Amino acid sequence: MAILTEKFNTPHDTAPFSQISEKHYLPAFEEAIALTKKEIEDIANNPEPPTFQNTIEALAYSGQTLDRISNIFFNLHSANTNDEMEKIAQEVAPKLSALGNDITLNLDLFVRVKTVYEQKESLNLTPEQETLLNKSFKDFARNGALLDDDKKSKLRDIDAKLSVLKLKFGENVLADSNAYQLHLTNADDLKGLPEGVIEAAAALAKSVGKDGWIFTLDYPSYIPFVTYADNRSLRKEIALAAGRKGFQQNDNNNEANVMEIAQLRFERAQLLGYATHADFVLAERMAESPTNVNAFLNDLLAKAKPAAEREFEDLTEFAKQKDGITQLEKWDGAYYAEKLKQERFQLDDELLKPYFKLENVLNGAFAVANKLFGLTFTEVQNIDKYHPEVQTFEVKDEKENLIAIFYADFFPRKGKRQGAWMTSFKPQYIKDNVNERPHVSIVCNFTPATETKPALLTFNEVTTLFHEFGHALHGMLANTTYPNLSGTSVFWDFVELPSQIMENWCYEKEALALFAMHYQTGELIPMELVEKIKESATFLEGMATLRQLSFGLLDMGWHGQDPSSIASVKTFEKAQFEATQLYPDVEDNAMSPSFSHIFNGGYSSGYYSYKWAEVLDADAFEYFKENGIFNKEIATKFRDNILSKGGTIHPMQLYKQFRGQEPQVDALLKRAGLSA
Secondary structure (H helix, E strand, O other): OHHHHOOOOOHHHOOOHHHOOHHHHHHHHHHHHHHHHHHHHHHHOOOOOOOHHHHHHHHHOOOHHHHHHHHHHHHHHHHOOOHHHHHHHHHHHHHHHHHHHHHHOOHHHHHHHHHHHHOHHHOOOOHHHHHHHHHHHHHHHHOOOOOOHHHHHHHHHHHHHHHHHHHHHHHHHHHHHHHOOEEEOOHHHHOOOOHHHHHHHHHHHHHOOOOOEEEOOOHHHHHHHHHHOOOHHHHHHHHHHHHOOOOOOOOOOOHHHHHHHHHHHHHHHHHOOOOOHHHHHHOOOOOOOHHHHHHHHHHHHHHHHHHHHHHHHHHHHHHHHHHOOOOOOHHHHHHHHHHHHHHHHOOOHHHHHHHOEHHHHHHHHHHHHHHHHOOEEEEOOOOOOOOOOOEEEEEEOOOOOEEEEEEEEOOOOOOOOOOOEEEEEEOOEEEOOEEEOOEEEEEOOOOOOOOOOOOEOOHHHHHHHHHHHHHHHHHHOOOOOOHHHOOOOOOOOOOHHHHHHHHHHHHOHHHHOOOOEOOOOOOEOOHHHHHHHHHHOOOOHHHHHHHHHHHHHHHHHHHOOOHHHOOOHHHHHHHHHHHHOOOOOOOOOOOHHHOHHHHOOOOOOOOOHHHHHHHHHHHHHHHHHHHOOOOHHHHHHHHHHHHOOOOOOOHHHHHHHHHOOOOOOHHHHHHOOOOO
């Protein structure tokens, strides 16, 4: 247990993964929770009058041992879990929730925070200190410090229940994903599938002692299958299985969890004086209110829907002419979209993949970061890993100063949840004149190497890598005093700007020239392919926009009203999707029971932020394009005003300092080909 609670005797204070086993976590959590409680009591009971330093600053630096253990445990719970870790998570989550309540509901502590807050005009604080003070006061006020004892007790009860329900939701989705396999033994069923996908499926079958080929719901297996498999009935089978995650009559059904999470969030918001959970969340977002979010989503919907309907008609007509299909179903969309793209642009992912060897793409992301921000990435072998596939890097600036430790974890495995994300094992902060540098990780689920080919990425996987790497840069280049204002600790609808802007470089000749080389010949990607990538960037963009808006509207549906009258997850969801629906509904499929972003991740009342941040990123990248995509001056402004500042200043102020103006939606509409 001391392994986790004492200072790590490792290079750069990195996590000693090889020394940690499941038995260490619970005792370490107990010890760290007790230590945090003592730190809080010492602040609350300090006999000295409250000051910014002995109250606000002391609070910001408290709980660091616990935060470190939590980061390690919960990151591994997402990326490398097992049954034992899931049991530990269920046990620990309510304890952490109770501790959070112990802090925010501690009246003596709140009185001290409030005393400092009321003196703020006379304290001569820096902008970062003022932000920290405002945030500290709001965190108490927004989380129950002003409630009477009965209501505080009710809040504790709600938070404990939510902490367990959210974990259970995620575990159920993962269990349903792992339980499904499409096992094929007839080679005719593989028609249309790329060679690398077939090879990976054969390797998976072999690894479990079976003949033939196995396809799963992991994205590198599922997405190519529904995109390329000619056998329509098999596409239907695997697509229906994906749509049933958390929504079938087994132990992993999430319908009751969805309803209970939504209801408890609503009750919590009401308890704290907010009309809905969305009102509570959005009070601390750039968008500010559900009214603004719904107006934003519906405005984009009005602009995108005519294009989406035209595109859907074109796709339907194409499928009819090609295969006599009169009604396009959900399991047909990716398949015919890919065929139409190939026909229209003579471009398909299989043509592009040889130019996107994973190692080269990663080095390309590093090269872009070097040109923009002067960073170098050196792979090192002396830093502990939680899995043999993880790569570790030292990140340095032009003066050879250590900027960050970077972990990269790219391939699917049984104990890893789907999708892609960035996280950190240690935040950046400054204490006692020491600038503690962050340990940042990106986790993806890319197509792995086969016996005959290295890991080759689809173009979508290339943009995913750059997206997560953008989040990583936000964490790595952080340069703030307090850990809770550092890196990605920003308003949720601002956090996607650094990630989404990085995707833009994937479409630019100058950037592709740095890494898009054929894995066998070393030949640079032909410029006509680059032109086709750019041309196809807006292909079916109306439909893609509608899909994204549908998720945002579903999220606001669950969280922007009293959910107590919702009798059926499926019926409710159908009503929310009505304005954005293109494909016929599938009765035994539902999205909400596997919508991990909003029921298990941090995106509740925040899914709109992907589109919100697209407005920011399109406008910001326009600035780069006007002056050169590797313009050092603009890159420095972006680093100094966006990436390094974290949550120290209101994001709109930061954006204006970078751009010189507020973001304009026109850049997004132009890029998406949706301008009138």
